[in-house]
Amino acid sequence: MAKHDTTRLNDPATDHDEDHPDDRTPVLEVRDASVTFDLEHRDSHVLDDVSIDIYDREILGVVGESGSGKSMLASALLDAIPQPGLLNGGVTYYREDGERIDLLDLRPDELRRLRWEEIAMVFQGAQSSFNPTITIRDHFEETLEAHDYELESGLAHARQLLSDLYMDPDRVLESYPHELSGGMQQRTLIALSLVLEPRVLVMDEPTAALDLLMQRSILSLLDNIKEKYDLTVVFITHDLPLVAGLADRLAVLYAFEIVEVGSARELFTDPAHPYTRSLLKAIPNLETPRSEMQPIEGSSPAPTNVPTGCSYHPRCSLADEQCRSTEPDFHDVGGDRDHRAACFHWERSADEIPLSTTDEGGECEVVEGEQSDEPVVSVEGVDVHFEQKEGGLLRFFEDPQIVHAVDDATLDVYENDVVALVGESGCGKTTLGKTIIGAQRPTGGSVKYRDQDIWEAKSGDATIPYEEIRRSLQMIHQDPGSSLNPNLKIQSSIEEPLKRWKPEMSPADHEARALSMLEYVGMSPAEDYAQRYPHQLSGGEQQRVALIRALLMSPDVILADEAVSALDVSLRIEMMDLMLELQEHFDTSYVFISHNLSNARYFAGSAGGRIGVMYLGEIVELGPVDEVIENPKHPYTKVLKWATDDLELEGEVEEPPLRDIDIPDPVDPPSGCRFHTRCPEAREICRGEDPTLEGSDDGDHHVACFREHGEDHPYWESEPIVTGETDLSDLAGETGGADARGEVND
Structure with missing residues (x-):
């Protein structure tokens, strides 16, 4: 394979004591780094002659699609390539005193010390990085003791780090990993990686598993931490806009090579x-x-x-x-x-x-939908409560704790409709979606399919048979691989529902239908894909198969639960376009679950659908897509929009416009308006009274916020909870948010 002339990408400094060509000091120098795996006597290159300098106290963003070599580059920086991979080339680390360290020449014990004390790494899955059987305190103590650090001062530093990351050190240190939310786990892992005071922090997709609001929150905290502790950060991500405002420079990888590098501003x-x-x-x-x-x-x-x-x-x-x-x-x-x-x-x-081009100051890009006048599915006043099962034997002697997953939700889904439910992880959107399609029985309220109560139909009291209702309401999961039988070929997986629901069709007809659908969704030659197993398909291909399986039932409604979030950003629009094309062909409706407001805007907006914003089990805003995006009314929707907008390329990353980063426990949701504990505009009345979802003058845009209930509402006479009330009106536009940290009058 031909190689790049890398001398024009970086000017290798053979002697660190000499002035660097542009007067910047490199902390790490990577030269012609290649990683190969021997696969059946054929070399597989997963990193190919990469050269780059990483400068002192900079943030370098490394972006690219899945499989481009980003994670291998991260591992190469610590000489931590998994076996049987082979790393060639050079990775040089320069200590503060100028000492030059060749990582590939270190003994195993020297390398282990350098990895934590000089260069630390934060991995993508925080949960898998912790030992579930010991507390967070034990994790910190083990790390400090393994590197001969003084325990008392090390734990004091750990407390400071946790505090800097907006967490309660006492609570976190005494918790087990599973007792922390995903965002708290990720922040705790960052604190653990910094407890030995390294100079370089390598972060491999550290926010990929989090919703956008937590992603943006962690980015703002990382910006602060970097300045306070004089860190050099290498931030690996597939999401270029997310990191553009955080990074000083960006490097773009494609097919295991760097294809472009430059300042974040110019490259973006x-x-x-x-x-x-x-x-x-x-x-x-x-x-x-x-x-x-x-x-x-x-x-x-x-x-x-x-x-x-x-x-x-x-x-x-x-x-x-x-x-x-x-x-x-x-x-x-x-x-x-x-x-x-x-x-x-x-x-x-x-x-x-x-x-x-952005449509600045222009009219909303309104798309007229083809929805019916009468709903296909109606949920009215639905509650879904669960008994929390964690706690083991001790919980056997206690009253069960009730999780309020969904409370008093009302929503209609029409023919050829798209309803996108958005919100943070744990807000209840998936539970509500499953309730809509009859996969989750509500603890209160009603769910009707074409005026027939679904759960009465299951009991046998029905004008529409329950089997027909179940066939008409289908689901595709976030992880299609887990919903496909790994022991069945793709053709068998597709034909399986046909055999159950279309027994009158012959085996030849089943096969012809399966092959024609594979061809229709672009999996060609269909005969080849039909004979593969799920693990032999990419994530996007697996998702197409899952979509085919659902559509072959000619359903009225499909629940698409985070159906594109696991795909590369470059594939999401393609997948959403395919789903919309198939909607026209099969006359189906989608309930689209997403934590990403941009995905919701594209998918629901392209079909003239609606966005429903959920917070702690409640729908707090519901309306036409462009109206919700361009004119958000609920403070929480405005915060979600702030989290979704591209990072500003100038200045520091803004702190989240929230009083508290972490979402409250759904076991004990706040009284009154559930968002009041985080809302910068909350007033005393919000503590005790829960606003209802009320419509605008035209009836299409609904919001549950006292600020939208008229100028004579008692809210305006109530005392602000936060000293110096924050105005979130700017969050609906382009000027960004205000400071997140207000003094609480509690």
Whole structure:
């Protein structure tokens, strides 16, 4: 395989005592780093001759699709490639006194010390990084003792770190990992990685499993921590806009190589490589007109099948014979001294792939839906409460704790409808979705399918048979791999529901239907995909199979539970477009669950649907997509929009406009308005009274907030809970949020 001329990407400093070419001091130097795995006597390159300098006290963002080599680069920085992988090249670390350390020459004991004391790493899955049988205090003590740190001062530092990350040190230290929320686990893992005061923090997708509000909160905390402790941070992510305002520089990986590197501002606003430009156009966001968002055609190559020449050429509209035969060198592009791209045609990329334009100050991009007048499914006053089962034997002698998953929810779903339910993890959106399709029995209220109560039908008292209702209400899961039988070939998985619900069809008809659907969703040749097992498919392909299985029942409503969140950002629009195309073909409706407001805007907005915002089991805002996005009324919706907007490229990352980062426990939800414990605009009346969901003058936009219940409402005479009331009105626009930390008058 041809290699890049990396001398133009970085000027390797052979002697650290000499002045660096641009007067910046590197902490880490990576030179020609390659990682290979021997697969059946054929080398598989998962990192290919990567060279880059990481400078002292900078934040370097490393972005790219799944499988591009990001995690391998992170592991290479610590010489922690899993066996039987082989790392070649050079990784050099420079201590503060200038001592040069070649990581690949260290003894195992020296390497173990350096990994925690000099270079620390935060992994993607916080839960899997903790021992579930010991407390958080034990984790800190084990780490300190293993590195011969003084325990008392080390724990004092741990307390300070936890406090800096807006957590109660006493509560966290005495907790077991499972007793912390996902966001608290991730912040605790950051504190654990910093307790030995390393200079470099490598973070591999540290926020990928979190909802956007917690992601943004952690980014603001990381910005503060970096400044306070003089950290150098390498932040690995698949989400370029998320990190653009945090990072000083960005490096874009494609097919195991860096294809573009530069300052975050220039690379985000004026990228030169066709892949970077296409990646930005493929990411759903709140600013760009939906019609201008476009998926990247094709897929990134497997490590055993990287194209010759430019690895991106099979997907690039600028590719010519030179691109197919020769790998491009890096070129200086733009006005930024750091900005370089490996592309022969970088000067033409802006004209060929114009970035999407924002519709500033224009009218909402309203799409007329094709919904029916009468609902297919109606939920009215629905409650769903669970008994909490954690606690083991001791809980046997106590009264069970009740989780308020959904409270008093009312919602209609029409034919050809799309209702997107959004909110933080644990807000009840999945539980409500399952209740809508009859997969979860409510503890109160009613759920009706075409005026027939679903649970009365299950008892046999029905004009519509329960079996018909179940066939008409289907679901596709967030993780399609877990919903497909790993022991069945794809053809058998697709034919299985047909055999149950369409027994009159012949085996030949079953096969023909399965193959035609595979072909329809772009899995061609269908005969090849039909004979594969689920593990032989990509995540996007697995999701297409799950969608086919649901649609073959010709359902009226499909619950799509985070159906695109596990996919690469470059694939999400493609998957949502396919779902919308199939909606027209099968006349089905979707209840779309998402923690991402951008995905909800694209999917529901393209069908003229609605967005329902949930918080702690309640629907707090419901309305047409563009109305909710452009004119959010509930303070929580405004905060979600703040969390979804691209990070500002200028200045520090803003702190979240909330009084408290963490969501309250649904076992003991706050009285009154459930958002009042976090809302900067809450007043005393919000503590005791719960606002109802009320409609606007036209009846389409509903909100549960006293601020929208008229100027004569007692709310306006009530005393603010927060000293110096915060105005969230700016969050509905482009100016960003206000300070999150207010003094509480409790």
